[in-house]
Amino acid sequence: MALLASTTLRYRGPLSGLSAEDLRRLMDRAAGSDARVAMRVRELIARVRADGDRALFDFARQFDRVELTTLEVPRAACEAALAALEPSVREALARAARNVALAHAPQTPRLVEVETEPGVLVGRRPDPLGRVGVYAPGGRAVYPSSVLMGVVPAKVAGVGEVIVCSPPGPDGLPHASVLAAAALSGADRVFALGGAGAVAAMAYGTESVPRVDRIVGPGNAYVAEAKLQVVGAVAIEAPAGPSEILVVADGTANPAAVAREMLAQAEHDPEAACVTLALGDALADAIAEEVDRLAERAKRWEIVTSALGSRGAVLSVSSLDEAWPFVADFAPEHLLIATATPQDDLLRVRNAGTVFLGERSSVAYGDYMTGSNHVLPTAGLARAYSGLNLLDFYRWTTYQRVAPRAAESLAEDVGRLADSEGLFAHAEAARAWGRP
Numbered sequence: 001m002a003l004l005a006s007t008t009l010r011y012r013g014p015l016s017g018l019s020a021e022d023l024r025r026l027m028d029r030a031a032g033s034d035a036r037v038a039m040r041v042r043e044l045i046a047r048v049r050a051d052g053d054r055a056l057f058d059f060a061r062q063f064d065r066v067e068l069t070t071l072e073v074p075r076a077a078c079e080a081a082l083a084a085l086e087p088s089v090r091e092a093l094a095r096a097a098r099n100v101a102l103a104h105a106p107q108t109p110r111l112v113e114v115e116t117e118p119g120v121l122v123g124r125r126p127d128p129l130g131r132v133g134v135y136a137p138g139g140r141a142v143y144p145s146s147v148l149m150g151v152v153p154a155k156v157a158g159v160g161e162v163i164v165c166s167p168p169g170p171d172g173l174p175h176a177s178v179l180a181a182a183a184l185s186g187a188d189r190v191f192a193l194g195g196a197g198a199v200a201a202m203a204y205g206t207e208s209v210p211r212v213d214r215i216v217g218p219g220n221a222y223v224a225e226a227k228l229q230v231v232g233a234v235a236i237e238a239p240a241g242p243s244e245i246l247v248v249a250d251g252t253a254n255p256a257a258v259a260r261e262m263l264a265q266a267e268h269d270p271e272a273a274c275v276t277l278a279l280g281d282a283l284a285d286a287i288a289e290e291v292d293r294l295a296e297r298a299k300r301w302e303i304v305t306s307a308l309g310s311r312g313a314v315l316s317v318s319s320l321d322e323a324w325p326f327v328a329d330f331a332p333e334h335l336l337i338a339t340a341t342p343q344d345d346l347l348r349v350r351n352a353g354t355v356f357l358g359e360r361s362s363v364a365y366g367d368y369m370t371g372s373n374h375v376l377p378t379a380g381l382a383r384a385y386s387g388l389n390l391l392d393f394y395r396w397t398t399y400q401r402v403a404p405r406a407a408e409s410l411a412e413d414v415g416r417l418a419d420s421e422g423l424f425a426h427a428e429a430a431r432a433w434g435r436p
Contacts, residue, residue, distance in 0.1 A: 008295045008305060011313035012288050015277060015322060018315070026313060027330060029244065029273050029379040034221065041196045041225045048200035053207045059197040066168050071208045073173055073190040081179035090180070096145065096369050097185055100152040103371030107390035108157070119406030126394045128158035131210060133202035134187070135217035136178045138167035138194055141268075143218065144181035145368050149375050149388065150216045151185035157393035162187050163212065165202060167194025195219075196226035203230035213395075216375060216388060237392060238377040238385035244273035244311075245363060246332035246352075248323050248345070249287065251279060253338035257359045259290035261336055262312070263304060264364055266295075270306035275313045275330070277323045284316035324348045331382040334363045353382045407433040 011022060018026070047055040053071060060068045082090065109126040116122055134150035137143060147164060154162045164187045166174035173179065174192055182190050191209055193201060199219075205211030214235040215227060227236045245265040247258050262274040278284035291314065298304040317323050320339065327335065331351035339345050342357035349355055353376030356363055367374045375388035402410065411434025418426035 008292045008308045009288060009312040009314055010309055011315060012284070013315065014281070015315040015317050015326065026273075026275065026311070027380070029241065029311070034225075037221050037225050038229075041222055041229055044196040044222075045200040045203075045226060045229060048197055048206065049204050053209075056193060056197050056201060056206060056209075059195065060168060060192070063195060063197075064168050066170060066172050068168060068172050068192060071191050071193060073179065073192055075183075075190075077173055078179045078183035078187075078190055081176040082183040084176065085180045090184075092369075093144065093148070093181060093184055096371075097148050097152055099369060099371030100148055100373070101156055101371075104153045104156050104373070104390045109391060109394060117406060117409070119403030120410070121401040123399045125397045125399070127397055128160065129154075129213040129393055129395060130159070131161045131163070131212045132159045132393060133212035133215045133217075134162065134164045135198060135202075135215060135219050135223060136164055136166040136174065136181075137217075137219055137223075138169070138175050138178060139220065141218075142175045142177060144175075144177040146218055146375065147178055147181035147187070148185050149373050151182065151187045153373065153388065153390050154393045155186045157390050159393050161189070161210070163189045163191065163202070163210065165191045165193040165198040165209075167198075168192035196222045199223060199226035199230060203234040214392065216392070218375070237375060237388050238381050239379075240375070241378040242271035242273065242307075243268040243334075244332050244378055245275070245334040245336060246327060246330055247276040247336045247338055248320065248327065249276060249278045249283060249338040249359075250320065250340060251283060252340045253278075253283065253287075253359055255283065255286035255290045256294075258287045258336075258338055259294050261359075261363055262291055262308070263294050263298060264362075265334065266304045266307040266312065267298065267300040268303075268307075270303050271311065272307040273311040273332075274308060275311075275315070275332075277315055277317050277326060279317060279320060279323075281316045284314050288314040320345070320348075324350075327352070329380075331377075331380040333376045333378045333382065334366070336361070336363060351380075351382045353377050353387050404433075410434075 056071055057068055060066050111125045113123040132154045136147050151162050164182045166178045201209040202212045202215050216237045218240055243265050247261060249258050258276055266272050266274050276287055278287055295304050328350040333353040335352035336356045337345050338359040354372055366372050373388045377385035411431050414430035415427040
C-alpha cells in the first residue's frame with residue numbers, strides 16, 4: 001500500500017500498509033559498525049595504552065587544537081564555573097540534582113541471606129564500586145544534565161571516587177556548564193579529555209588518569225565505539241545510539257502536543273528515530289500536519305528535518321491492540337502513552353527504556369527534572385537492558401557457609417555429581433568432610 005505524502009516525514013499512512021522492507025528499516029536502528037571508525041579507535045586506544053599521558057596531550061593538540069599543560073582540571077575552576085552560572089540556571093540544575101538523588105536513593109539494594117538447607121547459608125552483599133568514570137560530551141552537544149545523571153547516582157550509591165572526563169575548549173578547560181554540573185553534583189575529579197582517548201584512559205589508566213571500574217555517559221560515534229572496544233577491561237552501561245521516541249496516541253491526544261514531543265527528540269541528532277502510532281487516520285493526519293508545521297520553523301531545522309526525513313513516521317492503527325505488539329518489537333528509548341487511560345495501558349508495555357504516562361508527562365521533563373535517569377537503552381536494546389540506575393554502581397559479593405552436619409549431608413551427593421563430570425579431585429574434596 002502506498003503511504004501518504006509528507007513534506008517532512010519518511011513514513012506516513014497505516015501501520016498495516018508498511019511493506020516488509022519499510023518495517024524492517026523502521027525497526028532496525030542499530031548503528032552499523034563503521035570499519036574506519038573502529039580501526040581508528042583501535043589505534044587511539046593502543047596509543048593510550050602504550051604512551052599514557054603523552055598520547056593524551058598529543059590528542060588534545062590534534063583533535064581539540066589546544067596545548068594542555070595539565071590534564072586534570074583544578075577544583076577551583078569547577079567551583080568558579082558554578083559560581084559564575086546564571087542564578088536561575090544554577091537553581092534549576094540544583095533542583096534537578098535533588099530530584100535525581102531522591103529518585104535513586106530508594107533503589108539502594110540490600111544484603112540477602114537464605115538457608116537453602118539446614119546448615120547451608122547462601123548470601124549476597126551489595127558493594128559500591130571503587131571508582132566510576134562519567135563521560136560528558138563537549139563538541140556539538142554539551143549536556144550538563146548528563147553529568148548529573150552519572151555523578152549523582154554514583155554518589156548516592158557510595159562509590160569511592162567519581163571522575164568526569166570532557167573535551168577541552170580553546171582555553172584548555174571543558175565547557176563551563178559541564179564544570180559547574182561536576183561541582184554541583186559532587187564529582188571528585190575532572191579531566192580535560194575527550195573522545196576515544198578519554199575512554200581508553202579511564203579504562204586502562206595513565207600517569208594522571210586513574211583506572212575506573214565502570215564508564216557511563218553519552219558520546220559521539222568514536223566514544224561509543226571506544227566503550228565497546230574496552231568492555232573487556234571495564235564495565236559500561238547499555239550501548240547507546242541516537243535518541244528515539246515512540247508515541248501511542250488515541251482520540252484524546254492533542255496533535256500539537258504529540259508533534260512537539262517528536263520535534264524535541266528529532267533535534268538531538270540527524271539519526272534520531274521519531275515514531276507515532278495514532279488511533280485512526282484522522283488523528284494521524286492531524287499529527288503529521290503539525291509535525292510538518294513545527295519542523296518548518298524549528299531552530300535546529302537541519303537536524304530536525306534530517307531526522308524526520310530518515311527515521312520519522314506517523315502511522316495509523318485501527319485499534320490500540322494493534323499498537324502494543326509494535327511497541328514490544330520496537331522497544332523504544334522513550335515511550336509516551338498519550339491516551340485516555342495511560343496508567344492502564346502501561347500494563348500492556350513490555351519493552352521500553354522509560355515510559356511517560358499522559359501527554360502532559362513530556363519527555364523533556366524526564367530529560368531534565370523528574371529525577372528519573374535519562375541514560376537509556378536505544379536501538380531496541382530495551383528488550384534486554386534497563387536505563388542507568390543505582391544497581392549499575394554496585395557489584396555483588398556472594399558467599400556461603402556450610403555447617404559441619406550439613407557438610408556431612410552434602411558430601412556424597414556432591415561426590416557423585418563431581419564423579420559424573422570427571423572431576424575426581426572435586427569429589428575427594430567433598431567426600432573428605434563426609435567421613436567420621
